[in-house]
Amino acid sequence: MKVSILTVVYNGAATIRHCIESVLAQDFPDIEYIVVDGNSKDGTQEIVGSYGGKIAQFVSEPDAGIYDAMNKGIQLATGDVIGILNADDFYAYPSVISDVATVLSANDIDASYGDLEYIDANDATVVKRKWVSGAYKIGAFLNGWMPPHPTFFVKKSVYDTHGNFRLDLGSAADYELMLRFVHRGKIRLAYVPKTLVKMRAGGVSNSNLKNRIAANRNDRLAWKINNLEPRFYTLWLKPLRKIIQFI
Secondary structure (H helix, E strand, O other): OOEEEEEEEOOOOOOHHHHHHHHHOOOOOOEEEEEEEOOOOOOHHHHHHOOHHHOOEEEEOOOOOHHHHHHHHHHHOOOOEEEEOOOOEEEOOOOHHHHHHHHHHHHOOOEEEEEEEEEOOOOOOOEEEEEOOOOOOOOHHHHOOOOOHHHOEEEHHHHHHHOOOOOOOHHHHHHHHHHHHHHHOOOOEEEEEEEEEEEEOOOHHHOOHHHHHHHHHHHHHHHHHOOOOOOOOHHHHHHHHHHHOOO
């Protein structure tokens, strides 16, 4: 099994090295690492370039945003499985990809996911909250559930069948993709009960009330465009679930 890891970045010089090092430290033998940069101006290109052949493919050009860049990376990927690691994130330990590959191979499934820790933006040792996903149950999306996207590893054949990220849903594009794959498409899903990724706190969709309202609106649209009907409480439970992550 070959695993393609994709990192998209724009002006991420402050964190991209940590992200890259966490990928290169993985003990899995067959990783294709792809970095798609949005034509950064802060030294990101030089940092990525310094790793030479350790990065299989490096593209740097203007794009239409993070999900457009992710789509470019998916098209470039030649692996059997694709994982997406944001430039502000890093893998929690060196055998993350090995653990994921073992689960995907042993269970003949289409995708896997795990847990995620939000860490302080300035101190990676300080955990702000923990997203414990739990095992997936059919219909879980109706109860506001979703897996953390940076821990979501998907076979490339699923993208080929069900499509890539939509560019008209703002920060809800990853939610819509997982809703489409898992809830609508009913792909076979497995849970890796470990913290796979550490993410620096400060996501755009949750940074203020205005952004949260916009995210909720796009979440609703995600159901509509897939011809799905949420329950009356579905999209209110989704943000409320995050409160539990602080406990």
